[in-house]
Amino acid sequence: MNRAVLPKVRKQKYPVLKGVLICMFLLVWNSGCEQDRDTFSNWGIYKADEKSSSYSPLDQINKENVSKLALAWVFEPNDTIAGGRPRNSESNPIIIEDVLYTTSARGRLFAVDAGTGALKWSFDPFYGERGGGIKRGVTYWEDGSDKRILFTGGDKLFAIDATTGVPIPSFGKEGKVDLNQGMRGDPDKISVIPTSPGILFEDLLILGTEVSELYGAEPGHVRAYNVRTGESIWTFHTIPQPGEVGHETWPGDAWKYAGGANNWGGLSLDASREMVFFATGSPTYDYYGADRKGMNLFGNSVVAVNARTGAYLWHFQTVHHDLWDYDLPAPPNLVTVEHDGRKIDAVAQTSKVGFLYVLDRETGESLFPIEERPVPHSDVPGEEAWPTQPFPLKPAPYARQYLEEADIADYSAASRDSLLQVFRSLRYEGLFTPPSVGGTLQFPGSRGGSSWGGAAFDASTGLLYVRSNDSPEIMRMKKVEPDSPISDQSVYELGESIYTRYCVNCHGKDRKGDEQGNPSLLGLKGRISEADVLTKIRQGGGKMPNFSSIIADKRKEEAILAYLFENETQQPSGRETYLLKEIISNQGASPESQSTDSLPRYLNLTAYGYFRDSKGRPGIKPPWGMLHAINLSTGEYAWSVRLGNKPEFQSGQQETGETGSAGPTVTAGGLVFIAGTRENKFRAFDKDTGEKLWEIDLPGFANANPSSYQVDGKQYIVLSVGGTAENTAGSVMAFSLPD
Structure with missing residues (x-):
């Protein structure tokens, strides 16, 4: 008979359980x-x-x-x-x-x-x-x-x-x-x-x-x-x-x-x-x-x-x-x-x-x-x-x-x-x-x-x-605005603003992480590739949500990498045309999905943050x-x-x-x-x-x-x-x- 089984007790190995074997x-x-x-x-x-x-x-x-x-x-x-x-x-x-x-x-x-x-x-x-x-x-x-x-x-x-x-x-x-x-x-x-x-x-x-x-x-x-x-x-x-x-x-x-x-x-x-x-x-x-x-x-x-x-x-x-x-x-x-x-x-x-x-x-x-x-x-x-x-x-x-x-x-x-x-x-x-x-x-x-x-x-x-x-x-909820510009910033500064907006509550202002398993993001150079970091940001995992929409364009990818890998020599990126692309669907969402463009979008920008002094x-x-x-x-x-x-x-x-x-x-x-x-x-x-x-x-x-x-x-x-x-x-x- 086909069945899912648990390992049975062997008599010679479990002398204390003779009674239950009967x-x-x-x-x-x-x-x-x-x-x-x-x-x-x-x-x-x-x-x-x-x-x-x-x-x-x-x-x-x-x-x-x-x-x-x-x-x-x-x-x-x-x-x-x-x-x-x-x-x-x-x-x-x-x-x-x-x-x-x-x-x-x-x-x-x-x-x-x-x-x-x-x-x-x-x-x-x-x-x-x-x-x-x-x-x-x-x-x-x-x-x-x-x-x-x-x-x-x-x-x-x-x-x-x-x-x-x-x-x-x-x-x-x-x-x-x-x-x-x-x-x-x-x-x-x-x-x-x-x-x-x-x-x-x-x-x-x-x-x-x-x-x-x-x-x-x-x-x-x-x-x-x-x-x-x-x-x-x-x-x-x-x-x-x-x-x-x-x-x-x-x-x-x-x-x-x-x-x-x-x-x-x-x-x-x-x-x-x-x-x-x-x-x-x-x-x-x-x-x-x-x-x-x-x-x-x-x-x-x-x-x-x-x-x-x-x-x-x-x-x-x-x-x-x-x-x-x-x-x-x-x-x-x-x-x-x-x-x-x-x-x-x-x-x-x-x-x-x-x-x-x-x-x-x-x-x-x-x-x-x-x-x-x-x-x-x-x-x-x-x-x-x-x-x-x-x-x-x-x-x-x-x-x-x-x-x-x-x-x-x-x-x-x-x-x-x-x-x-x-x-x-x-x-x-x-x-x-x-x-x-x-x-x-x-x-x-x-x-x-x-x-x-x-x-x-x-x-x-x-x-x-x-x-x-x-x-x-x-x-703390914030409405997602598609057209809020960012004044002239370096790529590094843009990355810092993205980190502050979306990452700081879990990984901390000092990027040291916390006792709840949110890892330290210090010293990434030499221990993880930029490609792996981008994959993690896009796909999420564990407590971390998918942030593919947050870094939906090349400039934002470059920016968050510049900040996390402490590269302050990037050239200025010029004006950003928006703070955050309105999140409608995750990467790969079905094209048959109903569009909800007319509805407002709010994000909890302090999700998983702590009430601390x-x-x-x-x-x-x-x-x-x-x-x-x-x-x-x-x-x-x-x-x-x-x-x-x-x-x-x-x-x-x-x-x-x-x-x-x-x-x-x-x-x-x-x-x-x-x-x-x-x-x-x-x-x-x-x-x-x-x-x-x-x-x-x-x-x-x-x-x-x-x-x-x-x-x-x-x-x-x-x-x-x-x-x-x-x-x-x-x-x-x-x-x-x-x-």
């Missing part, structure tokens, strides 16, 4: 055991299993001995292109029997011995070119001796022989499928790049994608491919086409030009029900929607479809007509809860706003009350913000959702006065205050709540573990990051603790907490493991109380979810760690108890 035997022969088959596997799927539980049934490492946990082995990819900068890896390794599969920060695929870290083979999807882009993991499939790793490199989907590391020629064209095919735009001009791995249902790989966040972006189709051949089997349109459910929530022709509403965080599967679940981001443009009036399904929605056909089953929209980039950033957790005296299979969805949505798995109905409440109107011309938004009453928000003046930081009298002046000058009416031309405070922010790391769920206790971020930012310090008092345990049956909190620390801002023994994207892993040993804080520590907490039991210093920033597995009777915790100046490619580090 249950597994009964399950195979007479279905007498109702426990999930994933319980008996290693970490064979992204986030542990098809339910995205991030749970390990292993208990060799536990509360009593975790203090002895120590480094067991290190694998270093050493694949950075000469002169490359340090990179972060978000890969959550999978383990099949005794082989660990992972991707490096550059996007190269590696197979290593899970017991020693020794390299078995590697595959470079970029064939020696620079490569890169965010990759959070890979997918494994087998049928007898046919064993495959499915993963994406750039805009290509690869099938690689899991034993040899060689592309499987019968898959697609010489082992790869072009993901640009089947989209709306010209395949030769667009770039559709998934960041999270797909999930398997029988012989289907179901895959979301990452698309641009600007006007004219590609739509966020969710697609299924035949694992053997690479053939496209079905497509679910997240921007519904005529005759499809949800089409009426958009302008009639919006499906021709609207983009986004994409699943970039991963998927979950209920194989017995033949249901696949995914969560989507906002439609484009994220902060202004005059060309997409309506609720905009299936943007910002939890969606269930038939895994075999892609047919719509149900949805729940968490934000109507999103204007805040409030994407649903992680795969839903499939959970079972006690509700009204009975067990219910449910879906638990984390969010950037700090709400946790708990929905019936079969119907999409919320298990706890949700109120549609009036929210503020937009004051940006042409915008029609949706008048209400859903507010779950339980569980209570796991991130702060409202700021008062008492919350403003007070490093000094001058600093506080300055922050208060900014705070009072901004429009701020709570969670759903729309962006404005005069400036709006956004909180908990587009980096708030929780991110792609998602949550971990322990079925034995019914507790869900999730981190939270409080990261306010300022949204003049010295770059957070503008609000801590905590800035927390870790929570939530009882999904009752909706109550078991505990909450601060996660991470900025020692320079610490008051007494109380840590500050830190923002971060990586998520937790929970184990049967009573532990919650989590990294992803900028002081470069890896921690373990008591899953029942939140007490910190162990921490270790790492050589770099570990912006990834940990995995846990067992080989030859030994349990390991493994984590991808980012690069440093000494080791730019980073590493994979495995921890275990001493022999």
